[in-house]
Amino acid sequence: MIYSMTGYGKASIEIAGKKVTAEIKSLNSKLMDISTRISNGYRTKEIEIRNELSGRIKRGKVDFSLYVESSVAETTTQINLPLIESYYWQIKAISEKLHIPVPEDWFQTLMRMPDITKTESHSELSEEEWEDVKALIHKAIDEFNAFREQEGKSLQKVFETKIGNIRKLSEEINKYEAERIEKIKTRLRDNLAAIGEVDYDKNRFEQELIFYIEKLDVNEEKVRLKNHLDYFLETMEHEKSPGKKLGFIAQEIGREINTLGSKSNHSEMQKLVVLMKDELEQVKEQVLNVL
DSSP, X not given: OOOBSOEEEEEEEEETTEEEEEEEEEEOOSSEEEEEEEOGGGGGGHHHHHHHHHHHOOSEEEEEEEEEEOOGGGEEEEEXXXXXXHHHHHHHHHHHHHTOOOOSOHHHHHHTSTTSEEEEEOOOOOHHHHHHHHHHHHHHHHHHXXXXXXXXXXXXXXXXXXXXXXXHHXXXXXXXXXXXXXXXXXXXXXXXXXXXXXXXXXXXXXXXXXXXXXXXXXXXXXXXXXXXXHHHHHHHHHOSSOHHHHHHHHHHHHHHXXXXXXXXXXXXXXXXXXXXXXXXXXXXXXXXXXX
16 A cells, blocks of 8 residues: 555544644655744744654655634734824824925824734643644644545556556567567678678587577576566555665666666567656656655
8 A cells, every 4th residue: 555645634633622734744854854833822832833743744844834723702803002102203203304295194104014013922832722723733733644645546557557557568579579680680691692702611610699689688587577567566455664775676676677678679669668767757756745
């Protein structure tokens, strides 16, 4: 079973007249990278929250948010009177110095200035409330991991299809093998005949011909390629968090395909190699999203 590094989870709860929401998003990353945005009331619990996240989420660039929508009863909005007075005298001084008319509506002008109002919460975080919030975070992580699992199933189907396509293409090489070898023999004999009356050791020629054909033989590459394809599927099915390992196996598959291409010396075989490379590139792109 594989999991995607792309994930999303969200959960909300009503606590004492306020709505608390935990939200988790992630993208692929080589390491574990957690970014948090936590409401002021729970900021003191950030280390504990990070430990919860890192304990249950493996790898990925993770964005975590914990925010609160408070009721009127829980908060009080206050007007900063000293700041209003300061703004008033500053604007009046600027008006006199620069000969600019003062505002006709002082109240509207002053209320639009920065930091005139602030909202304060009168409630402190109780142990009971924190336990409820922790349960909320766990629920969001459960949703997040379920999303990753579902995305992983989709990725697994893609890999099975692509690996199957590479296997079929590699098997198609067989029907060109005999033709390719015969063409090589014929070409060498024709080139030798074109030289004219040249005395040569026929036994030595046959030995060199066999040696040359053996160098172009691709049976070993086909066997290794099949083994790598099988290993890819086995790793995907039975190992946990196999993303990096699948990447290494994909590299080995690419090496065998490249060797097949360099040895093929046949137009139809080379076309098959190009198609295999195309399928493998799509596998490599998607492997980056595997946990």
